[in-house]
Amino acid sequence: xxxxxxxxxxxxxxxxxxLARYRKWRGFKDSWVDFREWLTEKKISGELIxxxxxxxxxxxxxxxxLAPYLGxxxxxxxxxxxxxxxxxxxxxxxxxFLLKSNVDALVKIIRADERFGKxxxxxxxxxxxxxxxxxxxGGFPNLTNAVEEPYFGILAAANxxxxxxxxxxxxxxxxxxxxxxxxxxxxxGVAIDDQLPYYGACLITSNAPCDSSxxxxxxxxxxxxxxSIQGCTPMRWKDEDTREYAVAHVxxxxxxIEDCTGETFxxxxxxxxxxxxxxxxxxQHELWELAKSPYYPVPSVPNLLYRSFQLSFSSGxxxxxxxxxxxxxxxxxxxxxxxxxxxxxxxxxxxVCGAPASYYMHFSTWMxxxxxxxxxxxxxxxxxxxxxxxDDKEEALWGVAQLWEQAIMxxxxxxxxxxxxxxxxxxxxxxxxxxxxxxxxxxxxxKAITGMVQDIANERGIPLVWISHDLIDPRNIPRSExxxxxxxxxxxxxxxxxxxxxLLDFDDSKGx
Amino acid sequence: MKKAIIPVCKLLxxxxxxxxxxxxxxxxxxxxxxxxxxxxxxxxxxxxITDRVPxxxxx
Numbered sequence: 108x109x110x111x112x113x114x115x116x117x118x119x120x121x122x123x124x125x126l127a128r129y130r131k132w133r134g135f136k137d138s139w140v141d142f143r144e145w146l147t148e149k150k151i152s153g154e155l156i157x158x159x160x161x162x163x164x165x166x167x168x169x170x171x172x173l174a175p176y177l178g179x180x181x182x183x184x185x186x187x188x189x190x191x192x193x194x195x196x197x198x199x200x201x202x203x204f205l206l207k208s209n210v211d212a213l214v215k216i217i218r219a220d221e222r223f224g225k226x227x228x229x230x231x232x233x234x235x236x237x238x239x240x241x242x243x244x245g246g247f248p249n250l251t252n253a254v255e256e257p258y259f260g261i262l263a264a265a266n267x268x269x270x271x272x273x274x275x276x277x278x279x280x281x282x283x284x285x286x287x288x289x290x291x292x293x294x295x296g297v298a299i300d301d302q303l304p305y306y307g308a309c310l311i312t313s314n315a316p317c318d319s320s321x322x323x324x325x326x327x328x329x330x331x332x333x334x335s336i337q338g339c340t341p342m343r344w345k346d347e348d349t350r351e352y353a354v355a356h357v358x359x360x361x362x363x364i365e366d367c368t369g370e371t372f373x374x375x376x377x378x379x380x381x382x383x384x385x386x387x388x389x390x391q392h393e394l395w396e397l398a399k400s401p402y403y404p405v406p407s408v409p410n411l412l413y414r415s416f417q418l419s420f421s422s423g424x425x426x427x428x429x430x431x432x433x434x435x436x437x438x439x440x441x442x443x444x445x446x447x448x449x450x451x452x453x454x455x456x457x458x459v460c461g462a463p464a465s466y467y468m469h470f471s472t473w474m475x476x477x478x479x480x481x482x483x484x485x486x487x488x489x490x491x492x493x494x495x496x497x498d499d500k501e502e503a504l505w506g507v508a509q510l511w512e513q514a515i516m517x518x519x520x521x522x523x524x525x526x527x528x529x530x531x532x533x534x535x536x537x538x539x540x541x542x543x544x545x546x547x548x549x550x551x552x553x554k555a556i557t558g559m560v561q562d563i564a565n566e567r568g569i570p571l572v573w574i575s576h577d578l579i580d581p582r583n584i585p586r587s588e589x590x591x592x593x594x595x596x597x598x599x600x601x602x603x604x605x606x607x608x609x610l611l612d613f614d615d616s617k618g619x
Numbered sequence: 620m621k622k623a624i625i626p627v628c629k630l631l632x633x634x635x636x637x638x639x640x641x642x643x644x645x646x647x648x649x650x651x652x653x654x655x656x657x658x659x660x661x662x663x664x665x666x667x668i669t670d671r672v673p674x675x676x677x678x
Contacts, residue, residue, distance in 0.1 A: 126659055127652050142649055149654065167665055169672055174665040177658040184655070267662070281676075301675045329678050618659065 116476070117609045124618030125185060137195055144199035148183060151206050158214040162224075166217045170302050171274070172259045175267035176213065178619040179206060182266045185469040186408040189476050193438050194404045194449040201409035204431045205416055209262065212420065216255060219306035229306040233364055236327070237290070237320050238415070238515045239313040239338060242422035242495075242507055243361060245380025246372040250364070253307060254420055256323075260293030264465035264579040267619045268586065271466070271579035274300065288549045289579035290316075291323040298323070298330040309367035310335035311360055314342070316516035317552050336363045342521050344512035353508035354501065378497055381506070384423030385494045390432035391417065392492065397439045398483050399538055401456075404442040404449045405435070407471035407482030411463065414488035415515050422510065452606055454479035458534045460486040461545035461553060462516055464576035467586045474543070477590075477610035478597050484537040486530055490515050520553050527556045531563060541570040541601070543593075547578045572596040585616055 119127050133141060155176070156163045166173055183206070187198040219228035232253045235241045241252035263270035271289060274296025279285045281299055283292065297303055310333055312324035321339070328335050338360050341349035361372050391414065397403050413431075421428040442449065452475060459482050463470060474480040491513035495506030520527065534542060542564065546557070557573070564571040574592050577583045594611055597603045605611055648654055 126655060130650050130652055142646075145649060146645075168668045171666070171669045174662050174669065177662045177665070178655075180658060181655045277676075299676055299678075 116607050117613050120613075120615070121618070123614045123616060125615045126181065126618050127184065130184070131188065133191060133195070137191055140195055140199070144196075144203065147203055148180065148199075148206060151203060151210055152179060155210045155213055159218055162217050162220070165223045166220065166304075169222070170304075171300075172263050172270065172297060172302065173213070175263040175270040175619075176209070178266040179209070181619050182468070186412075186472060187406065188469070189452075189472045190406045190449075192404075192449040193442050193447060194406050197404055197435050197438055198406045198409045200431055200435060201405075201413045204427055205409075205412050207427065208416055208420055208425060209258075212254060213258065215251060215253060216258075216304050216306070219253070220304040222305045230308045230368070232307050233368070234307045234310045234333075236310065236312045236324060236338075237315050238419040239311060239315050240418060240422040240507075240510045240514060241420070241424060242380060242384060242510060243357070243364070243377070245383075245422075245424055246361070246374065246377030247364060247368070247370050248373060248376045249370055250308070250368060252424065255304065256290075256294050257419070259297045260290055260579045261465045265468040268466035268581050272582065275580050286549055287322065288317070288319040288547070288551075289577060291319040292549075293579055294323040295326045298326045301330065303327065303330055305331075307331065307333050309333055309364060311338040311364075312336070313511070314339040315511065315514045317342075317521050317550075334363075334367050336360060338511065340508055340511040342512075343523055344509070345523060345525065350505060350508070353512065354504050357504045357508050357511075374500060378503070380423040381495045381497050381503060382423070383426065383429060384421075385497065386429045387417050387421065387423065387432060388492060388494055390429060390436055393436055394432070394439060395484075395489075395537075397436075397443050399536070400443045401453070401538075402443045402446050402448055403483060404439055404447070406450075407459070407475065407485070408469055410482070411459075411471070411485045411488060412468075414485070414490075418490060418510075418515050450475070450481050452476070452479045453481040454603065454606075455541050455601070456481055456483045456537070456539045457541045457543050458482075458484045458486060458530065458537060458539045459543045459545065460530050461520070462487065462547050462550070462578065463545050464547075464574075464581075464584075464586075464589065465579050466581040467576065467589055470574070470586075470589060473590065473610060474593065477605050477607055478593070478603060479606050480541070480543075480597075482543070483539065484533060486533060487515055489533055490517065520550070524556055524559065527553065527560070528563065530560070531567070531569070534569065541572070544571060544573050546573045546575045548575055548584065549578060570596075570600055572600070581616075587612065587614070587616065 132138060183202050190198040219226060219232055221229050232251050233244060234253045237256050244250055244252040260271055271293050274293045277296040277300050278292050283295060310331060312335055314321050340353050343349060365371060417428050457480050471482040491510050496502035574589055575584055576589055
């Protein structure tokens with residue numbers, strides 16, 4: 108296998124950085140579309156400052172975890188680098204929805220932060236931890252949900268691969284285990300270093316996606332000093348015996364929010380949110396049907412992020428989610444119906460399992476550009492996909508409990524080995540010919556099952572590659588090492604030659 | 620009538636000229652990736668500022 112050859116595609120980038128010297132020429136039509144959407148994205152990004160410039164400046168000069176979002180433009184470019192034609196438009200629209208959701212969430216946090224002065228918003232916000240769906244807030248029209256933990260680690264690292272170092276080192280120096288899930292340890296580092304924003308009427312902690320979240324909850328609670336409740340749902344969620352407990356717990360959380368805020372749960376408003384959530388779910392089901400086709404146009408990274416946002420940040424609360432979904436569905440239907448192939452480099456269709464490395468969110472883009480491996484399905488996205496009852500209160504609460512039980516990174520990583528092995532059914536369902544399994548070295552939950560997964564893949568003759576990573580901290584397993592693992596697999600097991608040899612080995616360790 | 624047209628044309632010409640300059644400037648920012656390069660430098664400066672903020676690590 109050749110090492111670094113001529114610069115090729117990488118000649119556009121500064122050595123050692125993922126910062127491009129100039130933008131990619133995509134042909135007249137695609138370049139015009141890219142420029143036009145770039146203007147929209149700049150307008151959306153500007154809203155972070157425009158909403159309250161003074162507070163935004165104070166927040167940017169106070170919080171280490173906020174400055175990486177200055178790299179969102181570059182992150183967008185990286186994630187849509189492999190897109191052309193309809194795929195480019197879809198990628199932009201998806202990423203604009205995510206960008207707008209992020210900006211709105213960060214503006215809410217900055218505006219409510221009492222570190223920068225008392226305000227009317229702080230006590231109207233209910234904080235949901237990690238990736239717990241905020242759907243219950245639909246029943247409290249006078250309150251707003253706040254989701255902050257993903258912004259400290261996962262999303263910050265997606266913008267800047269070095270975003271997590273500062274907080275990881277803090278928990279190491281504080282004596283907490285340094286081999287715990289980075290998702291949770293980063294949040295602990297933020298809490299210990301007093302970089303949590305001060306706001307919130309109450310805090311709903313959780314055991315999502317796993318018990319590591321319970322670890323960081325205890326540290327966050329000590330720092331925030333606002334009322335909190337453990338919104339923990341059963342791990343063994345397929346067991347019918349856990350249903351009564353799960354529903355009782357959701358009722359407890361509703362009562363807790365009522366007690367803390369003085370508001371009353373409005374069932375009509377809640378069912379309106381549930382209907383919106385079901386519409387989002389219906390659209391997702393139709394997109395999954397189209398994903399079985401070789402003409403499915405959605406690039407991998409927007410595909411992954413949109414679904415994560417839909418479950419963890421929207422859940423029926425954001426009307427734009429379904430609106431964007433419908434627009435994208437129309438484009439996808441057109442591509443499949445008219446057999447428009449906007450992913451022409453595809454040589455393999457892969458199912459991606461496990462949590463991707465946040466510091467290499469665009470790894471799927473690289474897989475496609477370098478080796479022609481198209482990510483058509485992401486196991487994480489296939490989390491809770493059932494409809495919630497729209498008219499019966501008990502059934503609706505059971506639906507909420509299921510939504511929490513089967514949240515992002517829960518359905519296929521915890522809850523019993525049967526859930527994890529469903530990946531082989533999904534592999535068949537989406538007409539894949541290989542599996543990429545992200546192996547988060549700090550994820551103990553999935554470690555126990557790796558041998559079984561490999562044995563079954565061997566029995567069935569399914570090519571499966573394990574890509575080890577450290578989720579948010581690239582110092583142990585940098586991006587180049589992740590590429591090396593995949594390169595070795597593709598050349599020795601799949602016997603393929605790279606589409607672009609300049610992408611095999613390069614240095615992108617220094618920058619974003 | 621003719622006397623009125625000339626200043627209007629001049630104004631239109633000025634506006635079009637200004638629009639062309641703005642368009643060219645925006646195109647330069649886009650193609651040379653100046654927005655991300657600026658943000659990269661700003662990020663580095665902000666990191667140095669946030670490193671100096673005193674923190675209370677007591678619980």
